Amino acid sequence: MRVLILALLAIGCRSDSLEDTVVEAIKTAHENLVKREKDIATVEGNIIQTQKANADSQLEQLKGDLLSEATKIVVGQLGSGVLDELANLDADELLARAGETQARKKRQAAGCGRGPMDCGSQESNIVRSITGKCNNKRNSTWGAAVTPVRRLLGKPSYADGPNGKDLDCTSCDSPNVSENCAPIPVPADDSYFKSYNNGTSRCIRLTRALNAQKGLGVRTQINQNTHFLDLSAVYGSEECEGASVRSFANGELKTYIHNGDILPPQKKNDTNCLSKDPYYCFTTGDFRNSLHPGLVPLHSTYIKEHNRLAAQFKKCNPDWNDERIFQEARRVNIAQYQHHVYDEYLPNVIGDKLMTDFRLKPLRSGFVTDYSPSVNAALSAEFAAAAFRFGHGQARKDFPRSAF
Numbered sequence: 001m002r003v004l005i006l007a008l009l010a011i012g013c014r015s016d017s018l019e020d021t022v023v024e025a026i027k028t029a030h031e032n033l034v035k036r037e038k039d040i041a042t043v044e045g046n047i048i049q050t051q052k053a054n055a056d057s058q059l060e061q062l063k064g065d066l067l068s069e070a071t072k073i074v075v076g077q078l079g080s081g082v083l084d085e086l087a088n089l090d091a092d093e094l095l096a097r098a099g100e101t102q103a104r105k106k107r108q109a110a111g112c113g114r115g116p117m118d119c120g121s122q123e124s125n126i127v128r129s130i131t132g133k134c135n136n137k138r139n140s141t142w143g144a145a146v147t148p149v150r151r152l153l154g155k156p157s158y159a160d161g162p163n164g165k166d167l168d169c170t171s172c173d174s175p176n177v178s179e180n181c182a183p184i185p186v187p188a189d190d191s192y193f194k195s196y197n198n199g200t201s202r203c204i205r206l207t208r209a210l211n212a213q214k215g216l217g218v219r220t221q222i223n224q225n226t227h228f229l230d231l232s233a234v235y236g237s238e239e240c241e242g243a244s245v246r247s248f249a250n251g252e253l254k255t256y257i258h259n260g261d262i263l264p265p266q267k268k269n270d271t272n273c274l275s276k277d278p279y280y281c282f283t284t285g286d287f288r289n290s291l292h293p294g295l296v297p298l299h300s301t302y303i304k305e306h307n308r309l310a311a312q313f314k315k316c317n318p319d320w321n322d323e324r325i326f327q328e329a330r331r332v333n334i335a336q337y338q339h340h341v342y343d344e345y346l347p348n349v350i351g352d353k354l355m356t357d358f359r360l361k362p363l364r365s366g367f368v369t370d371y372s373p374s375v376n377a378a379l380s381a382e383f384a385a386a387a388f389r390f391g392h393g394q395a396r397k398d399f400p401r402s403a404f
Helices: 002-039 055-078 080-087 091-097 101-108 122-126 239-244 295-316 322-357 381-385 387-394
Strands: 256-258 261-263
Touching: 002 055, 002 080, 002 091, 055 080, 055 091, 261 295, 295 322, 381 387
Parallel strands: none
Antiparallel strands: 256 261
16 A cells, blocks of 8 residues: 555656646747747748748647647657657646746737637527538537647657758758748759749748647647638638638629639739739638649639629528628538539549448438537548648649630
8 A cells, every 4th residue: 555655646746747847848948939930041032832821820830839849848858758648738737837828818819710609609500600610519629720630540650850940941051941841942944933043042932731739749730721621712711811702792702803704803912922913813712722723713613603602692582681692602602512522523533332332422312311420520631641642643734824
């Protein structure tokens, strides 16, 4: 009995000691991140960014980077064997002890519409939220925007890899860079990108997925969009994005008319866009809409379909206001998109047998009734980072340009 009591006391002391170590590590991590931010190099003439964090994602990235840096410090002191113990600690409580909670609240005040939503409200029963929250009533944040991907193959196990300071998003040889960068040097014979800018070698900016870890331990990747098939690329994944694409008149989305063609609205102040007046990049629910010629037609198709539906709803229900028309048109548009995915896209990718075996075929009448709130709709890291990369190989290597 005495041995057992001593063992329990030792475990308690170990836990308290570890928590104190983590609190100090968080403070040191904060100092390291502040210094690193000041040291990051900036170079003019950057090539288009492959990823850009919105305000809400930046908040999660700050927390994730802080926990990641603190984990590195603790592991450096106590060894990798402490990782399992770190995973059981309450990270939010330790952040508060380190003085990070109030600072985060101030930063969150500058965020954009990811506040709490009442999943029991009548609105949440009728309208799908922009952020994806409350799609699952029991687990309201599963599959929501700016949440981590999940893992199918157990706990992650990977090395730290090269120091981020050996990599740069903006130039190929700067000594001070962000840890989220992995640039691609521009070949000397590239027919589009210049390999040098004012004597400085240039790189295509490539960034790793943002860090969304909620606790101490290994890095966890973030999904800035919602995880659902909800046309978030058209409607946005946060309230500010959602508002930026709406006309707030007759339930319609904004459009831009060019040579008689209906296109997404232009974004004239987009610093991420290399095209200039009059060929600006576009504004949609996903900033990557102009990164590939094959994306804009898809955005345009669903924007035009939304506005067609809105016009029909307005005609049949003249007493409906803008919000009602918008949400009803959005709901039908999303349903059509989901049908396109399951009835037209997936059968051509995985074949009829797998569609049948896994009961993925849409019904010709009636409704599916096997929904389960215990199933997490979040994307998996394995799918996002590996399996679905095959889609890049489906894209054309060139697109003929129109003469007009």
